[in-house]
Structures are given as structure tokens and as C-alpha cells.
Amino acid sequence: MTTTHPTATPQANATGIPWKKVLLWSAIALTVIFSLGPPMWELLTSIKTNSAITADSVVYFPSLDQFTVEHYVQLFQRNQFHIYIFNSALVAIVSTVLCLGIGSPAAYALARLRIPGEQIVLACVLVVTLFPYILLFLGLLDLVRALGLANNYLALIIPYTAINMPLTILVMRSFFQQLPKDLEDSAKIDGYNTVQMLWQIVLPMTLPALVTTGILAFIFAWNEYIFALTFITRESMKTIPVAAAQLGGTTLFEVPYGPLAAATVIGTLPLVLLVLFFQRKIVQGLTAGSVKG
Amino acid sequence: MAKLELQNLTKAYSKTVVPVKDLSLTVDDNEFLTLVGPSGCGKSTILRMIAGLEQVTQGTVSIGGRDVTPLAPGDRNIAMVFQSYALYPHMTVYDNMASGLKLRKLGVGDIQKRIQSASQVLGLDPLLDRRPSQLSGGQRQRVALGRALVREPDVFLLDEPLSNLDALLREQVRADLKQIFERQESPVVYVTHDQTEAMTLSTKVAVLSEGYLQQLDAPNEIYRRPANRFVAGFIGSPQMNLMTLERVENSVLLGEFKIELPDAARKGSSVILGIRPEHVRLPQEGDCQIVRGDVFLVENLGMSDLVSVRLHGSDDRVLRAMLPADATWSRENIELALPPQSIHWFDVETEARLTS
Numbered sequence A: 001m002t003t004t005h006p007t008a009t010p011q012a013n014a015t016g017i018p019w020k021k022v023l024l025w026s027a028i029a030l031t032v033i034f035s036l037g038p039p040m041w042e043l044l045t046s047i048k049t050n051s052a053i054t055a056d057s058v059v060y061f062p063s064l065d066q067f068t069v070e071h072y073v074q075l076f077q078r079n080q081f082h083i084y085i086f087n088s089a090l091v092a093i094v095s096t097v098l099c100l101g102i103g104s105p106a107a108y109a110l111a112r113l114r115i116p117g118e119q120i121v122l123a124c125v126l127v128v129t130l131f132p133y134i135l136l137f138l139g140l141l142d143l144v145r146a147l148g149l150a151n152n153y154l155a156l157i158i159p160y161t162a163i164n165m166p167l168t169i170l171v172m173r174s175f176f177q178q179l180p181k182d183l184e185d186s187a188k189i190d191g192y193n194t195v196q197m198l199w200q201i202v203l204p205m206t207l208p209a210l211v212t213t214g215i216l217a218f219i220f221a222w223n224e225y226i227f228a229l230t231f232i233t234r235e236s237m238k239t240i241p242v243a244a245a246q247l248g249g250t251t252l253f254e255v256p257y258g259p260l261a262a263a264t265v266i267g268t269l270p271l272v273l274l275v276l277f278f279q280r281k282i283v284q285g286l287t288a289g290s291v292k293g
Numbered sequence B: 001m002a003k004l005e006l007q008n009l010t011k012a013y014s015k016t017v018v019p020v021k022d023l024s025l026t027v028d029d030n031e032f033l034t035l036v037g038p039s040g041c042g043k044s045t046i047l048r049m050i051a052g053l054e055q056v057t058q059g060t061v062s063i064g065g066r067d068v069t070p071l072a073p074g075d076r077n078i079a080m081v082f083q084s085y086a087l088y089p090h091m092t093v094y095d096n097m098a099s100g101l102k103l104r105k106l107g108v109g110d111i112q113k114r115i116q117s118a119s120q121v122l123g124l125d126p127l128l129d130r131r132p133s134q135l136s137g138g139q140r141q142r143v144a145l146g147r148a149l150v151r152e153p154d155v156f157l158l159d160e161p162l163s164n165l166d167a168l169l170r171e172q173v174r175a176d177l178k179q180i181f182e183r184q185e186s187p188v189v190y191v192t193h194d195q196t197e198a199m200t201l202s203t204k205v206a207v208l209s210e211g212y213l214q215q216l217d218a219p220n221e222i223y224r225r226p227a228n229r230f231v232a233g234f235i236g237s238p239q240m241n242l243m244t245l246e247r248v249e250n251s252v253l254l255g256e257f258k259i260e261l262p263d264a265a266r267k268g269s270s271v272i273l274g275i276r277p278e279h280v281r282l283p284q285e286g287d288c289q290i291v292r293g294d295v296f297l298v299e300n301l302g303m304s305d306l307v308s309v310r311l312h313g314s315d316d317r318v319l320r321a322m323l324p325a326d327a328t329w330s331r332e333n334i335e336l337a338l339p340p341q342s343i344h345w346f347d348v349e350t351e352a353r354l355t356s
């Protein structure tokens, strides 16, 4: 003998459409499409054959016979893109390292030592950030000529370092200021000398901030176009943005959509990887570094 | 053999900001000195000067007969516990304790032995592999303490180490601290503004105000014979009754009641009378100095009642008395005895103690 009792489960009662969830997910989907659409389009274009790119009816996803890696091959074989990648990486890495290497000690000094005229220094740093950097370009061109730096990596490294410096100093200074001073005092009592203390105690706690500012500086240097276009004319020293912009078709009237898209992907990929890789580090660093709880 | 000696220590941040003025004191082995005083009186500054974290403007600091004034903090062989604990967030508990020892080039075996014994005392064994962020406040506090203990320093310095703990835990750690430091030989300098800590932990208490040392004595001496009006008001809870009274010949008038002055206090036009609420009592046989008034406030403290009485004969004279909770008395016209041996007399001008 079995009698069935109507069991009231929450699911059984929920008959209506969960509007909240629908709304939330459609909002998420829209946001993702909006921000990821263009890069996805570039990525898809870069792996389509030329005929698929220019086909009358738009090909969104290339079928198997429309798929090709020819554009990438061409970039590296015909256009020597590995050289440009190297150039970009060199310039961006060196300027980022210089920026952090010079900027953070300056920021530390501004945060910790009581220097007369500290406010003036900070005001100057701030004023520099207000300049649109394009305005500096003509003056810099004269400088580069006068110093004979044209077609020298330094012509890019020095301005990139300088342009990123205010941001580095301001961000790092406020970071240092909120580091508890007791920690440094404690290290001094433990017997660390100043260099050891900065290196073994302060630096590990500073890593998240260093990575964040470093990424910003790197992205700027990697993407910069105007200086790179003007100060460097030798083919073998060009950076990716310049090289990508100067990609030509086989004929004067052909726009090389495929290679352009491939160049864009190659130019963006390192940044994406960089951010993804360090994002985990940043989060790790932040949680491990917390003193309060 | 690591006597800590401060001689004429002065610290001036600027012409007007002088938080420590001409301070001289010594702390011997096996002594526990507590610095107490209101906020901003220079306690932390003194500790930081002993540690070498703050430059001394004048005077000397010596440890074990050695003048350490010009030495860097790391060369003074001291250990300090900070109010914020200041644990290195990126190191494990073990490394936090070991870092200072590694820098002193101690062998790995030695380091392990010291950390083991300290972590046993403090119950840190299960926590050695954790980071500070994975510890509770009380555990962090013990790690900070452990870091100081393993150093086996010549002097221990502690700056309000218990102030971040909740009341219950504080009481427990206070008891632990007392046991731990009783086993240590090195002198301890402890900063607090909690007078219970000062009274229970120390062998000597230094009361500071506005940069000056007001009194340096054993805790019960400070309580029984405060050197001046400031100490009298600062030490003891509830606060001592302090009243400035006009002198009439050999006595003063408290409201309409005459209080006999001891010989030493028979000068000046007025004197300050001080008596602790816990020494004011309901009259017993043989009490001669009795005052009367009306109760206007009763605060129940559990074991006793803190009673505020407006004395007859003057509207603004208020006497607070601590009466046993089981005693009976009337709110109107209550009688209270002021035992002469419990009354403190202070000079109006210098505020110094008059009776011996």
C-alpha cells in the first residue's frame, strides 16, 4: 500500500521564469560581446583565406577549407615580424625595468624621508602627467636629432621611461605610504641593514604594486606609435605597431586585411598573456600580503 | 649583566615639540619597568630611542655598561614587540622568528632549538608553517612575542602589546606575559596606558606626563604614596578624590567639616586633599573625621557600589566612596569616615606630596 503525499520542494513551487537570472546573464553576454567582439573579429579574420575575407556574403566562422595560417606564415617569412617583436619587447622591457628601477626608489624616498620641498617635487611630477604627450613630440624630435639618437633604441627607451615615470612615482608612493612603518622598524631591530631591508622585506610586499605599474608601463611602451614612427626609420629596428601599420599588399590597391589582422593578434597576444599571467600573481600577492584580518 | 641605563635623555622634534625631557632611569636584570602616562606623553618615543629607531637629541642610552647611543638598532641586541605586531606578511611564522637569528649568523640547529622552545612556551607549534594572514589576532600577538623571545636579547621592549586584543584575551595573555618574563633575566621595558597591566606586571613603574618623569617606584608604592597630584589622579581606578581646600590654622574645611592637617601640610593658604574612594568608609567605632552629605549617584560595580555624595555645607564638593555592596546606608544624610592615615596631602603650588 502506497500513498503518495505531495512533497513540497522549492523547485516544484518555482514555476515562473527566473527573470533576475535571465537579465543578469543577458547583461553579461552583451558586455562580453561588446568588448570581445572586435578582437574576436580580428582573430577570425586572421585565420580566414583571402577569398573568405572578401567574400560577398560575410563569412563569420571560417569552414575547414576557408581556414588558413598563411597570414601568420607570411608575417614571419616575408615581413620578418620576429624582428619587430624583438624590437618591441626590448624597448618595452628595458623602459619598464628602468621606470620601476628609478621610479620606485624615488617614490620610496618621497614617501618615507622628510625631504624639504617634497610638495614641490610632487607638484612637478603631477604637472608632467597633465601634458598630452603628443605635444612633447616636436621638441623631442629636435632633441633626438641633436643627440644623434635617431635610429637608436635609446630614442624610444628614454622617452617611454620618462613618460611612465610620473605614474610610477605617484602609484608607488601612495603604496609605500600605506605600508606599515612598524615593519621596517622591526626589520631594523632584527638587524637588517637598509639594503637588505628594502630587498628582503619591503620589495616582496611591494611586488603587487610593482607588477601593476609595470604592466601599465609595458603596455604603453608596447603600443606607442608616434615616437616609434618618427624616431626610428631603419627597417630592422621598427616596433610592431609601426610595422603593422606599414604592412603593404602585393599591389598598391590591395588592403592586406589578413596580414593586418594577424599582426594585430600577434601584437596583442603578449599583452594578454602578460596580464593573465600576472593577474594571478597580483591576487596572490595581495592576499598573502594582508596584515589586517 | 645587561643593565639598561638612560641618562638625561631628551628628544626634541622641533623647538616646541619636546616629548621627552631630561629622563634618567635604570632598569636592572630581572626588572620589569612599565612606562605609563596619558596619550602623547612620550612613552613610545622613549622606547624608540632605546631601540635606536629615533635619534636621541641629548643624553645617552647604555646597555650592560656599553654606550649604545650611536649604534644602529640592529647592533644593540634588543628585541621589540610592536603594537601592530609588525610580522613580515610574506614569511611563515617560523621564518618570522628565524629571520633575526639568521642575520646574526646562528647555526640552523641552534635556530631550530630556540624556536622550538619558544613555540612550546607559546603554543605555536601547530602554526609554524602558516603566514601571518592565516592567524587570529591573539596568535599573531604570540608570534610577535615569540620573535622577541628567540632573540634572547639584552633588553626586551614592548609597546602596548596587548591593546589590540579583546578584554578577555588580554587578561589571559597578561598572565602569560607575567610568567614568561619572570623566567627571563633581561630587563624589560613595557609601555602601556592600562594601569592594571602596569600594576600587575611590573616590578617598577614610571609615570610620565608631558615628557617629565613624575614618579619611579614599585607599583604598590606608587599606589600608596603618589609623589604628586598628577600621579595620584592618574593611578587608581576609580580616580582619587582630589580637592583644593582653604587652610584655617591647623585644619581645612571640607564643606562644613573640619579636617585636621598633619604637621607637614601646615603651610600656604590652601592645600590639596586626596583620598581614594576605596578608603572612604562607613563610620566605625573610633573614627573621628566624619563628613555628611546626600547621595546623588550610585554606580554598581558588582563587588561594591561607587557612591557619589554631595557634602553638606558646600554645593560643589563631591566625594566619591566605594562602599561594600552588602552595606546599608541612607541616601539622605549619609555619614562617611575619612581615615587620617589614608589621606594624601599635596602642595597647591608645586602639586608635590606634603606628607611622607
Ligand SMILES: Nc1ncnc2c1ncn2[C@@H]1O[C@H](COP(=O)(O)OP(=O)(O)OP(=O)(O)O)[C@@H](O)[C@H]1O
Pocket (backbone or CB within 6 Å): B013, B017, B019, B037, B038, B039, B040, B041, B042, B043, B044, B045, B046, B193
Ligand atoms: N615624528 C614626529 N614628529 C613630530 N612629533 C612627533 C613625532 N612622533 C611623535 N611626536 C610627538 O611626540 C609626542 C609623544 O609621542 P609618543 O608617540 O611618544 O606618545 P605616546 O606616549 O606613545 O602616546 P600613545 O599612548 O598615544 O601611544 C606626541 O605629542 C607626538 O605628537
Ligand SMILES: [Mg+2]
Pocket (backbone or CB within 6 Å): B043, B044, B045
Ligand atoms: Mg605610543
